Amino acid sequence: MTNSKEAAGNVKWTIRVGSGSPEVLIPDPKPARRVGLKGLIVSFVSRVYCFLEKAWDLGVEEPRKVMHCLKVGIALSVVSLFYYTRPLYEGVGGNAMWAVMTVVVVFEYTVGATLYKSLNRTCATFLAGALAIGIHWVASKSGEKIEPIILGTSIFLLASATTFSRFLPVVKARFDYGATIFILTFSLVSVSGYRVEKLLALAHQRLSTITVGTCLCILIGMLIFPIWAGEELHLLITRNLDKLAKSLDCCVAEYFSNSEDTISSNEESNKNLQAYKCVLNSKAAEDSMAGFARWEPAHGHFNFQHPWKQYLKIGGRIRNCAYCIETLNSCLDSENQAPEVIKHHLRQNCLRVCSKSTNVMRELATIVTKMKKSPKIGVLVEEMNDEVQELQNNLKSLDFLIQPPLSEAKVPENKKSEASLTVTTMPLVGVIPLVSFASLLTETVARIDGLVDAVEELEDLAKFKPAADDKPKPNQPNNKKILPDDQRENEQTMAALQRV
C-alpha cells in the first residue's frame, strides 16, 4: 500500500513537470502516454485505497453501523431462502419478489424508522389496494369505452392529491412514505388490466408477502443489537450538553489565558473549543429521530409514549446556548482586546461563573442520561447564579478602573494604596471588550437557566424518580452543604433523639 502511495506521488510529480517545460526538466525517459496510463491506474488504485481507508475508519469508529449492515445482509439472505423454498414459491408465485423488495426498502438504521416504513407500507398497500379494486370494479361495469377514462382520471386525481398532501407538515412527518406507496399500489392495481377476482387473489398474496417482509425486518431490527431512534435522540441530547460544556470551558479559559498559556493550547483544546459547532446544526437530526422514536414500543427506560417532543424543546434550548457561545467565541479572535491588567480583575470571577455553568450543564446531562431527578441541581443552579451576581457586582466596581476624562478623579481613599500599586486606570474603551465578554457570559448563564427549566419539564412529563443514593435524609437537607463538623453534630443529635 505504501508503494502505491509513493508511486502516486512520483507520478504526480512527473506529470506536473511534464506539463511544464519538457525539454529541460523531464527526468523520466518513458513516453508520456505510458506514464498517463500508469498514472490513471495508480490514481484509481490510490483513490480506491483512500475510500477503503475512510470506510475502515468509519467502521472502527461506529461498530453499530457495521452491525446494521450485517443485519441487512442477514435479512436479505433469510428472505432469499424464503424465495428459494420451492413449495412456498409455487404458492406465492412471482409475488415473492415483493418480500425481497420490502426488506431492501424498509430496513432502516433505527427500529423506529423501520417500524415507520413497515406500518406505512402495509397500511398504504392495503388502503390503496382496496380503493383501486373498488374503482376497478366500478370501471369494469361501465363499459369498455368509459373504463380507461375512469381509471385514468382516478389515477390523475389521486396521484395529484396524494403528492400534494406530502407537502403538508402533518403528513410529511408521519405518512410521507405511506403516500408514495399509496400512489404506487393504486396505479399498479388500476392499470393491471386483470379481472377483479384475480386482483383479489393477487392483492391477498402481495399483502401477505409484504407482511412477511416487514415482520422479518422488524424482528431482526428489534432482536439483534437493536438501535432505537429514541435512545439515539437521548444520547444526542446528552452528547450535545457535554460538547457545550467543553466549548464554554475552553472558550473562557482561552480568553483569560496568558500569552504563554496560549502556546501550550494544543489540537485537543482547539477541538474542544469548536465542539459547539456540531450543536448548531443538529436540529434536522433531532427532528427526524423524534419522529421515528414516536413509532417505537417501550424499550429500556422508555415507555411507549415517552415525551420525545420535550427532547426537541431541550434541543432548541441547547442550540440557544450554542448561539451565545458562538458569539462568545468570536471575542477570542476580536481585534479589540482588553489589556491583561484589566482582564485580571474579572479573571477569577469569570472562570468561576464558567465552571459553575458547566457543572450545571454536566449535571443536566447526568439527569437526562440516568433519567433520575438530581438533588444537586438546585444547589448548582444557585451557585451559578450567585457567581453571576458576584460578576455583576464586580462589573460595578470596575468604575475605579475607568480614567475620568481629564484624569482628575481621585481614587477612593480606601482603594488608594491598592490602586497606587496595582490599578492602572484607562479610558472606557479599553474596558469595553471585557465588559462585553462578561455580558455575553451572563446571557449564556441566563440561557442555561432556560435549559434547566426545559429539563425540569422533562422530569415531570417523564416522571423521573429521585436518584436512589441521594434520597434526602432527615438531617441532611439537600439545599445546604454540610460541613464535616455539622454532620458530626447532627449525628450526635440523632443519637440523643433515638435515646429519648
Next chain:
Amino acid sequence: MTNSKEAAGNVKWTIRVGSGSPEVLIPDPKPARRVGLKGLIVSFVSRVYCFLEKAWDLGVEEPRKVMHCLKVGIALSVVSLFYYTRPLYEGVGGNAMWAVMTVVVVFEYTVGATLYKSLNRTCATFLAGALAIGIHWVASKSGEKIEPIILGTSIFLLASATTFSRFLPVVKARFDYGATIFILTFSLVSVSGYRVEKLLALAHQRLSTITVGTCLCILIGMLIFPIWAGEELHLLITRNLDKLAKSLDCCVAEYFSNSEDTISSNEESNKNLQAYKCVLNSKAAEDSMAGFARWEPAHGHFNFQHPWKQYLKIGGRIRNCAYCIETLNSCLDSENQAPEVIKHHLRQNCLRVCSKSTNVMRELATIVTKMKKSPKIGVLVEEMNDEVQELQNNLKSLDFLIQPPLSEAKVPENKKSEASLTVTTMPLVGVIPLVSFASLLTETVARIDGLVDAVEELEDLAKFKPAADDKPKPNQPNNKKILPDDQRENEQTMAALQRV
C-alpha cells in the same frame, strides 16, 4: 362550514362540562352516548375541514407545489396509457409495471432531484443486473448444491457492503438512492431462479421500461413549469439575506425606540424581528438543494458547473450573522437596560450603522439575484465601516458619562455647560448594556464583512459581469458621493474643457 365549527365548539363544551359534575351543570338532556357519537363525527369532520383549509392555504401560498402535483398526475396518466396500449404491453410484458413504479418513485419536486434519482436508478439497475447475471452464470455452472451457497453468500456480502457504503458521506451525497436500487436489483435477479438467457431478455426489458419511465419524468419535469434546485437555492440565499436585513433593522429600531413607540409595534414588526429564525436552521435545506443542483444542466443564467458550493459557503456566513443577530435580539428582553438618557448618546449612530449594514446586505442580495457585479457595494461597505469607526469613537467619548467612584471627577471645561444641562453621569454598570449592544453590533458588521468576501468569491467563480447601467462614467467616480454642488461644478468644468 361555520356550522360544523360552531357545532364542534358546542360539543367540546358539553363534553367538558359532562366530565365535571353532571347533576348540576349538564344543560343538555340528550344521553351522553349519542353526544359522544355525534361528537366523534363532528370532531372528525372539523379535523378534515381544518386539514383541507391548511392544504388550501398552502396551495394559495405556493402554487408551484400545486403545479408539481399536477405534473406527477400527468406523468402517471401518460405512463398508464403506455401500459394500456396493448401492442406495447404484449412486447414489454409484465415488466411494464416497472415504468409505473419508476415514475412514482423518481418524480421529485426539483429537476435536480429527479435527475439524481433517474440516473442513480438507471445506472444502479444496469450495474447490479450485469453483476447478478454474471454471478448467476458462475453459480449455475457450479452444481445444484453449491449454487444456493454462492448466491446466498454473494447477496449477504454485497448487501452488507453496499448498505455500509451509504454511511460514507461521499456515497451518501451522490449515490444513496443508487445503492438501494443496486441491492434491490441484485437480490431480485439473483434469486429469480431463471436461466441466464431468460434473465438477459428480462433485464433488457426491465432496463428499457425504467429508461422510458425516467425519460418521461425528466421531460415533464424539465418542460412543464420546471422547478430547478439551483434556482431554489439561489432564491433561498437571497431571501435569507433579506430576512436578516429586516431582522437587524427591526432589532436595532426596537432597542432604541421610546416606550411610546413600543406600543405601536404591531404584529408585522414582530414577524420581521423573528425573521432571522428561519435562517438559523436552513443548513439542511441548502445542503440538499446544492446536492441536487449539481445534477442539473445549464438553465436560465446558470451553467452546468455553476459554483453551487460557494452558495453553501455564503449560506454559512449568513448563518454566522444570524447567530450574532440572535444574541443581539436577546438584548431587547434583557432585564438590565441602559436608561433612555444613556441610550440617546449612541442612538443615531447605531441606527446609522444598522441602516448601512442592511444596505450592504440588500445590495448583496441584489448581486446574487441579478448575477451582476455591483459598483455600489464598495462604497456601501466603506460607509458601513466608517459608521462603525464612528461608533467606536463615540464609545470612547462615553467616558464623560461615567460617574467616577466618588463623584469627584470634574467634567471637562468645554463640556461643562453642556454637561450641566444634558449629561447625567452614572456608574459604569448603567452603561454596560448599551456598550454590550454596541459591541455586538460591531461584531455583526464584522461578520457582514465576511459575507461580502464570500459573495465576491462567488462573483469571481461564476464570472459575474458588471451591471450594464452602472458602468463608471469618467466624471462620476463611484467611490465618492457627489453633492449637487460638486456635480454642478463638475459639469461646468466639463463644459469648459469641451469648449477648449
